[in-house]
Amino acid sequence: MTAPFPTRREEDWRYADFDALRPVWEQFAELVTITVGAGESLEEIWLPIAEDVQLRRVQLALGAGARAGIFALNAAPVYGRIELEVSLEEGAEFDLYAANIGTGLSTNEVVTNVKHLEPNGRSRQTVRSVLNGKAVGSYLGKVEVAHGAQHTDGEQSVKAMLLDRGATANCKPELEIYADDVKCAHGATVGELDPLQLFYAESRGMDPATARALLLEGFIMGLWDTASEPQAICEAAREALRRVV
Amino acid sequence: MLDISNLHATVADKPILNGVTLHVPAGEVHAIMGPNGSGKSTLAYALAGRPGYAVTEGSATFTPTRHPRESGDPAEQERLGSRFRGNDEGLDLLALDPHERAAAGLFLGFQYPVEIPGVSYLQFLRESLNSQRRSRGEPDLSGAEFIKLAREQAKLLGMDAEMLKRPVNVGFSGGEKKRAEMVQMGIMNPTFAILDETDSGLDIDALRAVGAGINRIMRAPGKGVLLITHYQRLLDYVEPDRVHVLSHGKIVRSGGPELAHELEREGYAEAAA
Numbered sequence A: 001m002t003a004p005f006p007t008r009r010e011e012d013w014r015y016a017d018f019d020a021l022r023p024v025w026e027q028f029a030e031l032v033t034i035t036v037g038a039g040e041s042l043e044e045i046w047l048p049i050a051e052d053v054q055l056r057r058v059q060l061a062l063g064a065g066a067r068a069g070i071f072a073l074n075a076a077p078v079y080g081r082i083e084l085e086v087s088l089e090e091g092a093e094f095d096l097y098a099a100n101i102g103t104g105l106s107t108n109e110v111v112t113n114v115k116h117l118e119p120n121g122r123s124r125q126t127v128r129s130v131l132n133g134k135a136v137g138s139y140l141g142k143v144e145v146a147h148g149a150q151h152t153d154g155e156q157s158v159k160a161m162l163l164d165r166g167a168t169a170n171c172k173p174e175l176e177i178y179a180d181d182v183k184c185a186h187g188a189t190v191g192e193l194d195p196l197q198l199f200y201a202e203s204r205g206m207d208p209a210t211a212r213a214l215l216l217e218g219f220i221m222g223l224w225d226t227a228s229e230p231q232a233i234c235e236a237a238r239e240a241l242r243r244v245v
Numbered sequence B: 001m002l003d004i005s006n007l008h009a010t011v012a013d014k015p016i017l018n019g020v021t022l023h024v025p026a027g028e029v030h031a032i033m034g035p036n037g038s039g040k041s042t043l044a045y046a047l048a049g050r051p052g053y054a055v056t057e058g059s060a061t062f063t064p065t066r067h068p069r070e071s072g073d074p075a076e077q078e079r080l081g082s083r084f085r086g087n088d089e090g091l092d093l094l095a096l097d098p099h100e101r102a103a104a105g106l107f108l109g110f111q112y113p114v115e116i117p118g119v120s121y122l123q124f125l126r127e128s129l130n131s132q133r134r135s136r137g138e139p140d141l142s143g144a145e146f147i148k149l150a151r152e153q154a155k156l157l158g159m160d161a162e163m164l165k166r167p168v169n170v171g172f173s174g175g176e177k178k179r180a181e182m183v184q185m186g187i188m189n190p191t192f193a194i195l196d197e198t199d200s201g202l203d204i205d206a207l208r209a210v211g212a213g214i215n216r217i218m219r220a221p222g223k224g225v226l227l228i229t230h231y232q233r234l235l236d237y238v239e240p241d242r243v244h245v246l247s248h249g250k251i252v253r254s255g256g257p258e259l260a261h262e263l264e265r266e267g268y269a270e271a272a273a
């Protein structure tokens, strides 16, 4: 039996593109489960595929002391959704580096629910969006710290660059903390390119379009610095940026 | 080579330059000195075309050694566009966009070099140089050619070439940023450089390296330099042909190299009176 089709009243589906989702729902209704055993580590690089609608719905279970690093590029032409439900046992570490690169009328979203179940876990989520036209890019991220999950360190950093007036960035970091000794921080900014950085690049000979492209590339490429094999995602991100800038 | 005539400029509607007239012939280095807030950086920015620095009156004409019009190649002139062609006297600098001024051979050494996280120096400079070359109708340098050039120039300025792999100016000390500006100048090899307090914040060794760099890169018959500085120290290394005092947005005195010594002895207030 397929899980019921989501509704907009559900918080984590509020920005979804249901028209795009409906025809493919059956295929993605169930979350894919990935388990990382105690003390083990996992690195995943999620590249865009050649489809108008691209979903990844993953349940990630990290055992005690496990580590997971996810590098994800969300750049669907119509609707892209990266959904991650992560559970961390004692001392587990989770890193997410994700980009929404959107053009035209596309909707791309990163939706996470990170559950710190036990003490000493660390989660760090870094999301960068570059959007033009009427594109929508969203981050909905919930961090839950269970009762007793002391010394949890949770961080969410979200930044978006809107290249056109019609583009929209939604950012909704959410904390539910039931332990008293935890460190959770989130920061979110929506900005434009720094005019002084642009002038610096132009004063060195770059035309405005080249300068903008380079600065935007820097804004996104910083995400992949710690990936062990960043070439493919760098190339895919550059390709996606070329369509946007 | 650079002719500035009666230049007026405002920043945020506030008049800062009030009629600067200055003529730097090819082959010369001119120093500009003057109290804080007198408009030295504003002059540099107005000449480089920084947005927000509005020229309200006057002109600036720039004659690069190799005038784009002189190529005689109609295809190149077409690429350069009508504004780039200027008239027979030279390019109307103020009509050009900042990147076109760079392609014409102008370089600004920033008083406060800008940090750009996420973009490596190598990438930044390669993109800059090749953009300039394309504007001038020259072919791109290959990756290998560029790396060789960048390493050479870093070495000449006594900078560890590994630093060029780091993001532009991020985590650089004040002195390292200024040295890096000179490495950039070496790579771009401009025909005219405006250096805005490149000597501020340098220790003695760095000052010597920067002074030697300016002489090596810019002391040539077809080149010119506008050297903005507060100190005689740099002028001991890069001896100016002329020294000008800027005060309240105007050149109030000009003289030979001895004027810098006089300023150092007596201060701006006395010398400009």
Ligand SMILES: Nc1ncnc2c1ncn2[C@@H]1O[C@H](COP(=O)(O)OP(=O)(O)O)[C@@H](O)[C@H]1O
Pocket: B011, B012, B014, B016, B034, B035, B036, B037, B038, B039, B040, B041, B042, B043
């Ligand atoms: N962005 C700005 N907005 C308003 N005033 C400015 C700005 N930049 C410079 N100024 C003013 O212009 C004047 C000249 O500044 P500047 O050219 O930096 O002087 P200098 O380089 O000679 O120290 C100063 O009074 C300064 O406060």
Ligand SMILES: [Mg+2]
Pocket: B040, B041, B042, B111, B196, B197
């Ligand atoms: Mg200044």
